[in-house]
Amino acid sequence: MNIFWILGGALAVVLVLYVYQRSGRAALRGVRRELHDLQNEEDRVFDFLHGIGAAFSEGVRSSELHRLIVESALRILDARHGALYVTNKSDTQLLPAFLAPGGPAFVPVPPEILEQTSRHPATLESFLQLHPVGLATPGLLTECWKSGSVRLIPAGGDDRLPGHAALLGPLIYRHRVIGVLALANPVGMPPFEEKDLKVFRTIAEQSAFALYNEAVYLEAGEKRLLDRDLAMARDVQRILLPESDPDFPGFELHAISLAARHLSGDYFDYIDLGEGRLGVAIADVSGKGVPASLIMAMCRTVLRREAPDCQSPSEALRRVNHQLYPDIKEDMFVSMAYLILEPGGRISMARAGHDAPILRRAATGELEKLTPKGMALGIDSGDVFNRVCADFTFHMESGDCLLLYTDGATEAVNPEGTEFGIERLMEALRESAGSGAPEVVARVAGAVQQFTGQNLKHDDFTLIALRKS
16 A cells, blocks of 8 residues: 555656646747747847948938838838828928838828729829828827827727728937838738837837937038038128229228128128229128128129219219119118229218218327218118218328228127227227228227127128228
C-alpha cells in the first residue's frame, strides 16, 4: 500500500513538473512573441524616422515630404489608403497635402459629386484635392482636429466611412495642431489593432515634428531669398543716388544718406541744368522700406526729366506733383526741397512741405530757417498745390553754409525716447560751419548717431551741406 502511495506521489510530481514545463515553455513562447512584436514595432518606427531624416538631408520639397509621410505610414502599418491634411497659417482650414489614390473620403462629399463619381471615378479624387476643410465643417477630420486625440475606427464602426477601418491622428507640435493624418483599410484586409494604434501615434508625433521643421526651414529659406533681393534692391538704390559731390564753381557740396532698413525713402540728387546752373534736391517719402523706395525712384525719374526745361524750382515741383499724384496712394506723400544754384551765389528755392533748410551766415554767425510756402507732393491734384508752391530767392556770401536735412535727423530718438530735435541740429551746424561742407555733414551725422546710439535707427536720415567759397 505504501508502495502505491509512493508511486502515485511520484507520478503526481512528474505530471506537475511536465505541466509546469509545458506552461513555462508556452509562457516563454508568449514572451518571445511579445519581444518579437515589440522589435518589429521599433523597426517600423525607426524605418519611418530614417526615411524622414534622409528626406531632410537631401533637401526634399514640401510635396515630397507630404508624400513620404503618407506612403511610409501605409507601408509601416500595412494600410491600403491614406491622406494628409495640413492647417493653413491662420489655423482656420485643413488643406489637402497628399491623398493616396483610390482611398475613401475622410470629409463630407456633396451628393452630386458622389453621383458623378459613380460614372467617372476620378471626380471624387479631383474634388478632394481641390477642397480645403473648414474648422466648422462637420466630419472625421475636423473631429480629430478639435479633439486632439488619436482614434481607431473598426470596420463598420462609423457610417461616414462605410466598408473601412481607419486610424486618424492630429499632428501636434508645441500644443498646436498643424495637420491630420488618416489611414484606412477596406473590409477583407487585416484589421487595425491596439499595437497599430501605438505605432500610428508615434508616426503622427514624428510627422508633426517633421512638418514643423520643414516650415521653419522654408521660412529661413524665404528670408534668405528676401534678404538677397533686398540687398540687390539696395545696391540699385545706391546707383540712383549721386556717386560723388558735384564740382560747381563757388560752392562746396557734400551729402550723406542712411537707411533705417534695407531700403530708404529718402532721396537727394544733383541735376545739371545747363547754362551754368545746378539743381539740388532733397526729399522724404512717407513710410519706410520697399513702398517708400519705389516712390522715391519715381520721384527721381520725374524730376530729372522735367527739371532741365523749368526756369524756376516751383515750376519743377508743380510738374513733379502733376506726374506723381495719380500714382501715389492716399496715405502716402513726398516732402521735397528743390534749389537752383547760379554762379555768383544766387539761389532760388521751392519747398513742398519739407523741413525748413537752415542757413548759417558767416558774417554774423546767425542761423536762419528758410520757410517758403508749399505743400507736400502727391496730396493734391494741383488746384491747391500750384497756388501755394512759391519761389524764394536769396544770396549766399563767402563762408555762408546751408544745411538741408530730412526729418530722420531731428526726429531720431535715444534709448530714453527723447528726440534729437532741431536745436541740437542747429548747434551741430553752428559748431562745424566754418570747416567746410564735408565736416558739417560729418559733425551733424555724428552728433545724431552719438545721441541715439550707433545701432538705434528709427528713420531714414539724409543731409546735404552747401558752403559758399
